[in-house]
Structure formats: structure tokens, C-alpha cells
Amino acid sequence: MPSPRWTFASRFRRNAFGWRSSLPIQRLKEAVSEIRSVARTDRAIAAEGAVLLLEKLSPALEQVDSSSGALGSAVNRAIDTLVAVIVAADVTLAVRRRWLDRLFEALQEDQMPYIEHLGEHWGTLCVTPELASEWADRLLPLVTHVLQAEGFNYFVGTVPCLSALFAAGRFEEVVELAQRDRLKSWWYRRWAVDALVSLGRPGDALSLAEASRGLNAPEHAIARACETILLGCGMKSEAYERYAISANRAGTYLATFRGIAKKYPERPQETILSDLIRSEPGSEGKWFAAAKDAGLFDQAVALSRQSPTDPKTLIRAARDYETTQPQFAMECAVSALQWMEAGYGYEISVTDVIDAYDALVAAALVGRVPMAAVDDCVRSLIRNANSLVGRALYTRMEAARR
Numbered sequence: 001m002p003s004p005r006w007t008f009a010s011r012f013r014r015n016a017f018g019w020r021s022s023l024p025i026q027r028l029k030e031a032v033s034e035i036r037s038v039a040r041t042d043r044a045i046a047a048e049g050a051v052l053l054l055e056k057l058s059p060a061l062e063q064v065d066s067s068s069g070a071l072g073s074a075v076n077r078a079i080d081t082l083v084a085v086i087v088a089a090d091v092t093l094a095v096r097r098r099w100l101d102r103l104f105e106a107l108q109e110d111q112m113p114y115i116e117h118l119g120e121h122w123g124t125l126c127v128t129p130e131l132a133s134e135w136a137d138r139l140l141p142l143v144t145h146v147l148q149a150e151g152f153n154y155f156v157g158t159v160p161c162l163s164a165l166f167a168a169g170r171f172e173e174v175v176e177l178a179q180r181d182r183l184k185s186w187w188y189r190r191w192a193v194d195a196l197v198s199l200g201r202p203g204d205a206l207s208l209a210e211a212s213r214g215l216n217a218p219e220h221a222i223a224r225a226c227e228t229i230l231l232g233c234g235m236k237s238e239a240y241e242r243y244a245i246s247a248n249r250a251g252t253y254l255a256t257f258r259g260i261a262k263k264y265p266e267r268p269q270e271t272i273l274s275d276l277i278r279s280e281p282g283s284e285g286k287w288f289a290a291a292k293d294a295g296l297f298d299q300a301v302a303l304s305r306q307s308p309t310d311p312k313t314l315i316r317a318a319r320d321y322e323t324t325q326p327q328f329a330m331e332c333a334v335s336a337l338q339w340m341e342a343g344y345g346y347e348i349s350v351t352d353v354i355d356a357y358d359a360l361v362a363a364a365l366v367g368r369v370p371m372a373a374v375d376d377c378v379r380s381l382i383r384n385a386n387s388l389v390g391r392a393l394y395t396r397m398e399a400a401r402r
Helices: 007-011 022-039 043-061 070-088 093-108 116-126 129-148 158-167 171-179 186-198 202-211 219-232 236-247 253-263 269-279 284-293 297-306 311-320 326-341 350-366 371-381 388-401
Strands: none
Touching: 007 022, 007 043, 022 043, 022 070, 043 070, 043 093, 070 116, 093 116, 093 129, 116 129, 116 158, 129 158, 129 171, 158 171, 158 186, 171 186, 186 202, 186 219, 202 219, 219 236, 236 253, 236 269, 253 269, 253 284, 269 284, 269 297, 284 297, 284 311, 297 326, 311 326, 311 350, 326 350, 326 371, 326 388, 350 371, 350 388
């Protein structure tokens, strides 16, 4: 089958994109989809396309503003997918060697860097322990020199070398090489931690991971590694007590709670939530969504009163539960109005105030609460008639009364 004319090839020219990241992210998704589509019929040609895209990525993205992290995350996800495509191809050793040479050249030319995540997959890309060992021997002399040299030195082949040694089963050499690093970088030591586990020495692996903590050390990654070690040893209780919270921090409070609850299903959700709340004094309201998600409605209401809670989250909860849990919905709506009246919330508008009031009224009707009591409650929480909440609701309540 002849090599296809890749659509992405012309789109990923050097400096092809400006500073905005939305277009390159879209083009990257399209390129990965194109390669995966070809992989359904010819894995070898798809792998060739994957190598070509990885070569073109960094030069094409040099001018893009990646400060938000969205582009970096998209590139890392693409690398994970493309590596799987390359590994799945059934090709000769000569072809795979040629691909690895091209990819290593791309790593060396990666100035920003965008594709450094590729180095972590180097042992996987080698496919066989023999080829991985060959690459390890090729990189080992320079890596050893760089790690032992005075001052701050960097070689793009260090992580690929560690990855190749690990894939080749040369675990003792991984540990020895990581220990040569004067700066004690976690991103090198993590390979030694995994190697010690593979050698049947989880205690030493845990000690090494703990010893890697320090200024600028990635606490989340270290905690995740330690948690994994203890879970692998069947020490689930100790893993939870020591590392569960720090190892499973996610982008939102709700995602953090869900991640821990999923990993430790034997723990009551009330206990997990209480532990999370204690871990961040003063942020009780931010765990409202987690309590609601767990069906802990009384606790969710208490949290929403204890410290600032996003009014829009409270309004959504009030609307969602106005028929099934009217009392809870009313409490959510009242809390939303209270926090908006106090000045909390992001880009709060009159519409949000009206939405909260409407949800309160709807839940009150289901719960058979008199409108007079609802209006008295609303008036009691308005501190200033000229506030956003005051202006919006006094008019609304007067209109409803007439």
C-alpha cells in the first residue's frame, strides 16, 4: 500500500501557528484522528505518520502561547496515542531503529519543549528488551557524565536512557544511575523507585520516594508514587491515612472526592468527606458539591453556610432537587442568595439572583411552604435595598404580590 498524502503534513509547518492555542489544539486532534483512521487498515503506515507528526510538532508550535496548559495537555495526550500506534506496528528491526533515530533527533530539536513527554515512553517505543538495552548502552556514558558534573546540566537523553534501562529489565543500573544525580531530581528518581519495586524492595522504594521531597519537588507525584507502593503491598489503610488526600488532588473539589471514593470503596463516604474538609480549614463551602454528590444533603447544607460557596453551584443544586428534595433545594437557594448578597461569586448578574429566587419559590410550592414565609425569609437576608439582590428581588416580590 502506498504511503498516503497526509493532510496534517502541510498544516504542521515550522511556525505555522500564531500565539492562540485553540487552532493548533484542533489541528492536533484532527491529525491524530487521521493517523488512527489509517491504523485500522495499515498499522505500519499509520506508525510512519505518527513519527512524522511527532517530528513536526515542536517546530510548528514554537510561537503558540501555552501558558494556560491546554496545549501542553493536548500534546501529551496525543503523544500517548501516537506511541501506542507506533508500538502496534509490525515492522522490521531496521525500520524501528530508523524511527527511533528520527524521534530522538526530534527530541534534541525540541526547543520549547513540547514533546519531552515522549522520553518517558522510550522503553515502550523500543518494543523489545534487546533494542531497549541497545539504546541504554548508547545513551549511558553521556547521561552518567551529565548527572555527575558540577553545576546544573541537562541532557535530553537522560529520561529516555532510564526508560530504556527499565524496559530492558536492568533495574539495578536504573537505581545506580538515579543515585548519581547530585540534584536528586524526582523525575529521575521515580524510575529508581519503580525499579526498586520491580526488584521486590518496596520498603526501599518508599524510603527513596520520601527522601525526594524538598523545595520545588512535585509533592503530588511523590505522594501518588508512595500510595501506589503501599496499595501494591496490600497496605490499603496506611495508604489512605498517609497519602490518599495529597495523591488524589484533582482539578475540582468534587473530582478529588470522587477519585478517593472510587479508589477506597471500603471507606464510608462520610469519613472521606470529613477527612477532606479537615485538610483545608476555611474552605468548607467548596466541598458542598462533593457532599451533594454523595447524597449527604444535611452536611451539604451545613457546609454551604459555613464558608463561601459558589452561588451558581447552589442555584443548580436548587433547580435539580426542587421536586425530589424540596427542603434541600430551598436551603440551597437561600444560601445562594445569602452569598450573593455578601458579594461572593464570579460574574454574578440579576439573572442569577432571579434564578435563585425562582428555584426557592418552586421548591416552596412542592414543599407546601407559604409564599409569605418565603418572602419574609428573603427580606431578612437582604442587608441593603440598593444591593444587586435587593434591587432584583424587591421588584420581583412586589410584582408577584400584585
